[in-house]
Amino acid sequence: MERLPGFRDFYPEPLPARDAWGAEVRQYIFQQWRNAAHRYSFREYDGPPIEPLELYTTKSGEEIVGQLYNFTDKGDRAVALRAEMTPTLARMIAAHERNYKKPIKWFAIPQLFRYERQQKGRLREHFQLNADILGEAAPAADAELIALLIDSLRALKLSREDFVVRLSSRSAWQEFFDRRCADRAKAYEFYQAIDKLERDDAKQSEQKLATLGFSLADVKHFIEAGEPAADLSAVLQDLAARGLGDYVRVDYGVIRGLAYYTGVVFEAYDRKGEFRANLVRLISGGKVNVPALGFGMGDVVLTELLKERGLLPAFDSKLDVFCLIEDEGSRADSLRLIQNLRDAGLSVDYPLVAAKPDKQFKRALELGVAHTARVERVGGDLNVRIKDLHTRAEKVVGFERAAKELAGLE
């Protein structure tokens, strides 16, 4: 029996195949994200992995349904597996906004889902670090979010050679559009064309833009000039003060937020404050109106990048001690030792059933353990023989001292 197409199993190390996904890798990335968010004073939240379909159509219209993992539940409700975190956040904030002092700085690490019929071999889920600031829409809030984005990548040992955050500005584009076209109704189509500039060939883009009354050359010139608008300048200045200026680049070619699984440039940030604020208002039925900014960063391309760059730590030698049980007469004492070691915070394994000494020792080596420990009873004295598997040095300590001794060595 197979898992569903587009989903991942996460195995422990050693991974069963080169392209298999690792649970410990995933946990490592989540932990680094969580630590970074914590340093930035963001608090964790989460919601259900399934939401009313309406939560997404309210925001994006009925046409979004074609991309959602939606279905009808047993209670005849139209529902969807969580497609993005912002609508859930908006729902949660709308319900309890008054409970929290502003600005609200929250993060989550949700698993997100989508289902497009025509996609073959593409993932239907990913995990995402989502961070949002609500209640403050100044460029300083953008800068704080971008700095967190940068530091959650730096925490994974990625450097400015590995990534750059591309910054765009909706207000700069708005201005560009307004100066050339009076018909705001055309704006959505215009942004769609810009968004596809990198993927479409020049002729297609030229045609699309021409229909709307724009020229590709004019658009390209605007992008290449990359003249920072007032909001972007403030963001850049803030990041420069932090020493993070080299991690960002103005790039008006970016219209959307973080792209969903698209290609190697996974880092991008789009100021979509107006958009998110509207979402909270929409979902609260107009009752709550707070500015909101945020970003999402996926785990899929990031994990591949970390693998390719050799930046993942080794996950195979987490075990501290293997307890050898050379005769069954010492099993009870050995179990007591094992409990002492684990109570002291050490990671310990041992042979569950009687096994020959060389087989036990082989197992200890397989597990990549640093030390073995063996209970020895000499006359009335109960001791523990500790062996360092790297230096092969041995020492014998009293039974009650063993946990302290081994905890000090690790």
Add this chain to the structure above:
Amino acid sequence: MERLPGFRDFYPEPLPARDAWGAEVRQYIFQQWRNAAHRYSFREYDGPPIEPLELYTTKSGEEIVGQLYNFTDKGDRAVALRAEMTPTLARMIAAHERNYKKPIKWFAIPQLFRYERQQKGRLREHFQLNADILGEAAPAADAELIALLIDSLRALKLSREDFVVRLSSRSAWQEFFDRRCADRAKAYEFYQAIDKLERDDAKQSEQKLATLGFSLADVKHFIEAGEPAADLSAVLQDLAARGLGDYVRVDYGVIRGLAYYTGVVFEAYDRKGEFRANLVRLISGGKVNVPALGFGMGDVVLTELLKERGLLPAFDSKLDVFCLIEDEGSRADSLRLIQNLRDAGLSVDYPLVAAKPDKQFKRALELGVAHTARVERVGGDLNVRIKDLHTRAEKVVGFERAAKELAGLE
């Protein structure tokens, strides 16, 4: 707009209501579970939160569908939100069994789902610590699992006054049944009746058992005597050697594994080795045949118990430093300080926009921070004034020393 019935939102502290669920509480429990599993040398794995419906019906028959959160996906597949972890584990092991040396000790913390039409106000999801040992079916493997179960509760500061692990024995029951009834076809119905002994009234139980040719008095006598079978004796001896004997009790009233959200006795362990082993064989199409033992422990009743016992730590003062920015001229230097502090691992917050000193100070107090830091430029010297909010003591250190100084204080 509301979340779906039976699902939970997880809020940061301070929780918006007495009965609200906390994301930080959840994370704390998961971390303690993960640490305990790590001390016991269990490796983490995970699978998709959605599986082919067949994965569950293969094991439990078509009648299980009534309890599942199942539906038809856009590709016309019969699927279900993950209802329990064992079938996913069996599928994963069946696919890559040879890659892992035995015994395999794995754990996961999945979110599980169910949907029974008639349930009102009951949760449709919960999280579970799942731990399994594959490739070794000796009572010693049971003992190791039960010890992990006990220690994952002890790690949450629960003591033997708070819980007891009730141990049953399928083989003891089998023997009881066989001695009185030759018709094995009646065994399932018999176990169902035993399973409901605590919930049904005596008359109902009496009747059910009588139909099968048993007497309630006889059954009760067997339960009350609680004579440990050979396998249970070995488990009890093993746990006693670890010093964990007081955390378990033989109770033949337990037939099933950990009950799914049922009442206050959430701790129970059922030896279902034979059952799990069959599952791996079934799901691999007969190709893989390894013994398997395991348990699952849910988060819902556990969280309520920890709350009730006052055993949850405070989650509101995780912030180390609040950086005061008393005039905008010092914002750039302050941002550089903030970056230094965060790079040193400290959790730092600050006013995103200009604010009056007393307002900033109030915010620092609200956030429950231990120290404030303020950049001061005196002549050519850049210093940092550090204030301890508990003692109100202040000190001034050089700019470059501030991170080290504050990291030492936390």
